[in-house]
Amino acid sequence: MHVTFLGTGSAMPTGERFQTGILVQNDGRQLLIDCGSGVLHRLQQSGVGYENISTVLLTHHHLDHVADLLPLMKARWLAGEEHLEVVGPQGTKGLLDDLLNVHEYMQGKIDLQVREVVPGEFTVAGFDVSAYETRHSLPCLAYRFDDRFVFSGDSEAFAGLANFAEGAAILAHDCSFPDDVDVSNHPTPETLGRELAGREIGRVYLTHLYPHTDSRHEEMLESIGRQYDGDVRFAEDLKTISIE
Ligand SMILES: [Zn+2]
Ligand SMILES: [Zn+2]
Numbered sequence: 001m002h003v004t005f006l007g008t009g010s011a012m013p014t015g016e017r018f019q020t021g022i023l024v025q026n027d028g029r030q031l032l033i034d035c036g037s038g039v040l041h042r043l044q045q046s047g048v049g050y051e052n053i054s055t056v057l058l059t060h061h062h063l064d065h066v067a068d069l070l071p072l073m074k075a076r077w078l079a080g081e082e083h084l085e086v087v088g089p090q091g092t093k094g095l096l097d098d099l100l101n102v103h104e105y106m107q108g109k110i111d112l113q114v115r116e117v118v119p120g121e122f123t124v125a126g127f128d129v130s131a132y133e134t135r136h137s138l139p140c141l142a143y144r145f146d147d148r149f150v151f152s153g154d155s156e157a158f159a160g161l162a163n164f165a166e167g168a169a170i171l172a173h174d175c176s177f178p179d180d181v182d183v184s185n186h187p188t189p190e191t192l193g194r195e196l197a198g199r200e201i202g203r204v205y206l207t208h209l210y211p212h213t214d215s216r217h218e219e220m221l222e223s224i225g226r227q228y229d230g231d232v233r234f235a236e237d238l239k240t241i242s243i244e
Contacts, residue, residue: 001026001148001243006042008207008235011064017237018042019064031125032056037067050075055125058088059153060140061095070099077109085113087124089139092116132164137185148243157187157195166199169243175206178216179223189223196228205235
C-alpha cells in the first residue's frame with residue numbers, strides 16, 4: 001500500500017501546505033481521502049491525476065476538506081471521466097445537493113453517486129475500511145485500513161481514537177497547533193503525546209498543520225516525546241509512504 005500526503009495544511013494557508021487530501025493506493029486501486037483547496041493541483045503533481053480518482057472518502061464537511069470537490073468534478077467532466085463516487089458521514093448527500101444547487105450548471109454533468117457511512121466497517125473503492133467517530137466541532141470520522149494505515153481526520157486527541165489507531169503501521173494524526181495555542185476540537189502536541197503514550201504504532205505523521213506550527217517542529221516533537229517514545233514525524237505535501 002502507498003499513502004501520499006497531497007495536503008498537510010489547514011484552513012489558514014502557509015504557502016507550502018495545501019488543505020487536507022490523502023491518496024491511498026493498493027493493487028491498482030486508488031482512493032482520495034478528503035479534497036480540500038489545492039488537492040486537485042497536488043493530484044496532478046503526484047502523477048496520479050484527477051482522471052484516475054473516481055472515489056472520494058470524506059472525513060467531515062469543513063471547507064478545508066471539501067473545497068476542491070466541485071473543481072474535481074468539473075475537471076473529470078472536461079476530461080470525459082463522467083463518474084464520481086463520494087462517500088462520507090451523514091449529511092454528505094445534502095452537502096453535494098447544496099453544492100450543486102449553488103453551481104447549477106454542474107447538475108447532471110457527471111454520474112455522481114453519494115453514499116453516507118456511519119462508524120463501523122464498510123468497503124469503499126475495493127478497500128475494507130473501519131470508521132470511528134472523532135471529537136471535533138462537526139461530526140467527523142477517522143478511518144482505518146486494516147493494520148496498515150489510520151487517518152485521524154480532524155480531532156482532539158483522546159483515548160478512544162488512540163485505541164482505534166493502535167497496531168497500525170502508519171498513523172496520520174491531526175496536530176494543528178503548538179502547545180501554547182489554546183485550542184479545542186484539535187490536539188496539541190502535549191495532549192497527543194499523552195493519549196499515544198504506551199501505544200504500539202509503527203510511525204506517526206503529524207498533519208493538518210496551521211501556520212502557527214511553522215519553525216516550531218522541534219519543540220512539538222519534544223513535547224510529544226515527553227510522553228510517547230515512538231517514531232513521530234511531520235507530514236509534507238507530496239510525500240509518499242510505502243506500507244508493507
Ligand atoms: Zn474540521
Ligand atoms: Zn480541517
